[in-house]
Amino acid sequence: MLPLLVLISEGISASTDLFSHLWQTVLPDYISNTLLLGTFVVLLSVCFGVISAALIVHSNVAGKAILRWLLMLPLAMPAYLVAYLYTDLFDYAGPVQRTLRLWFNWQNFNDYWFFDIRTLGGASIIIALVLFPYVYMLARTAFELQDQNLLKASRLLGLSAKQSFFKVALPLARPAIAVAASLVLMETLADFATVQYFAVNTLTTAIYDTWLGYSDLATANALASILMLFILFTIVAEQRARAGQAHQSNRINKIHQIIILSNTAQIFASGFCWLLAITGFILPFILLLLMAWEYSTIEQFFALIPSATNSINVAFWAASLSVVFALLFTLFKRLSTDKWRYLPMQISGFGYAIPGTVLAMAMMSTFAPIDYMINDIAKFFNYSPPGLILSGSIFAIIFAYTVRFAAIANGTIDSGIKQIPRSIDFAPASLGVNLSTMLTKVHLPLLKPSIWVAWLLVFVEAMKELPAVLLLRPFNFETLSTKIYQLISDEMLEQGALGAIFIVLLGLLPIIWLNRNKDNTSQ
């Protein structure tokens, strides 16, 4: 939370000159692009995620056992890589259009029509393909945990299977879907590298332009704060819209009635799910494998191991800390009677909406004064100053990640705790058990699935994260993502494919493991 306040306070001294220049030239376009991109990506991810989750939980869609976890995998792919791969693939000069020209003997772009991947639409689809698993995972968990008695009751009252899904199951899953959608929105709006491949200029472009181009960090911070407020507004509006809706039952029936799809429906349903899995994960992963096969050696693979260890190390701590903080915030919000009990959780969640580099700088502004204080104290007591302890340390990176990914951990665990009936909270008083016993014996075991999902999501995101680790790291400290960035920034993505495969595989392991774990517990 502290770094966010630093950011806003640095933004207050922004110059109005530059702002009005931007406003008169490019800013209106950037803003409309930002709004459209945010809307399209959220709508598409919700469609992709909710439909696939509903099919997996409520129908006999073909390949269900594999699809169930395959649909989570796009999350392990760094969005900037997928963006690069797809723009490269569908570009005018890319293999798809080249082959078409060869087959049909078209000479140039006047001879045929092909969609332009480097547009707002192209960017929205590709980003949604990478981000929809958030919606899918949270919606699937919500559907699975729903009380099936309610669905049964609605059927008895004369609703068709379809109606009961839209009138009962979907509204009940809405909080989870809303959390996922807000994560998607924040990630989309804070992104810079991905939209840059698509040549789409957004508010983030303006933030980087003002800071790096016009050397005006204050205005950049002001713009970042505006972005943050915009997201705050959207999220609060959504929460208001469903305020007062709550359902909890104490005896949950988890036996799902599976809808048997007709043949035609089966083709569409399984086609839809497989298309998502293929475009979101399988195809880009194969492209990466081909690149690595062509450009890399086995020695290079072994040379990446130290960086991989660093990535895992940082991601492990970030995930664990985020989960601990999220648990504290969630339990505080649940058990406190303070009227501001929602605040810590909401404020801590906004780190995800700020572009990584901007957040990293806010982080530096937070640590530098503390470091200076330590040195001043040392000098006062006549010790030699120890130099910078926090700035440029691994601790700084882990701290930055904990701030950045708090939204993910908070949202996931919070939507989990809502599944626990309120009546349980009042049990200790009647049973004469103290609070901590209740939490460790009742709440934590019940929250276990959400805790794992939160841990996993933060772990996978932290493995992929680039801008913050790049700027905050100590000397000679490389992670897989910084290694890849070195190569990409010198226009050598092919050589970076190997590192990307490493990131994807390391992200896959916990996803698959988690899934096995869940299957075991659900059996």
Added chain:
Amino acid sequence: MSPSTNKIVTLLFTTIALFITAFTSLLANATEEVNVYSYRQPFLVKPLFDKFTESTGIKVNVVFAKKGMSERLAREGEYSPADILLTTDISRLIELQERNLLQVNNSAILTSVIPSQYRSTDNTWFALTTRVRNIYSAKRLGAVNINYEDLADEKYKGRICTRSGKHAYNVALVSSMIAEHGEAETLVWLEKFKANLARKPQGNDRGQVQAIHQNLCDISLGNSYYFGKMLVDKKQKVWADAVNINFPNQSNRGAHVNISGMGLAKYSPNIKNAKMLMDFLASKPAQQLYAHTNMEYPVRTDVAPSALVASWGKFKADKLSLEIIAKNRQLALKLIDRARFDL
């Protein structure tokens, strides 16, 4: 948690604890060293640093980032561990100088081997290599004699490709146009240039050459060394084979040149080693290595470029002061915004 999960978690914690101990002890044992904040990719500069360590025994520590390095240095202030800043693009060096993050290095070696056009008048920053903003043209056009001004010529309507106008390399070019033609004329040039584009500015310098190879456009802007790098890449060689590399404005002011360079950090804790490394980077062997691995032009006049780079021919470089290019940067950006170049 099941017992097996417990075991895994314990194991993980132990490994991580061991790893952290190993890492911190590594830091504590370091002896003679020099710390570099680099805007350049480590794999580009590592061969140079390895050679330096080999001959002096001084360890070189590097942290690489492109965005925010000067903010990090500024916030770290007098306790910053940084000794040397390595950058590409003149404006970053000038920014460091203007924010008072560099100190004077009156090394006799640097001032004698680096031409005065390529170092600051107060000896705070020094160029190490130069790179030209070339114009690539499709081989199918035959030999062309082209100026940057021609990018606005109607005969190239729909035939030009470029990366974002706001990329540092293009901004520096626009700055040099402002110095030559003034603000108003440069804006008109930008607007006409924009109207000639075959597609919205996108991708990187190599991507534009690929587009020429695929006949989407005939002309593109690109730095010189990418041509060399594409020629030695198995997939990209065909792209490079489809174009000629042209040095613009040879009959008048000369081709626009940018630099990569270095500066001594204001609070450098290992100043002796830092000065040794700076002298080394300007030495003949280091300059030769730069020329060969990165295909850039060595800043020393007595070191030849690589054979491949030399085969593109000698050229006349614009003599415009780099300080003026950096000074015009903000105005250049504003004009690019006003021409809505990227939209």
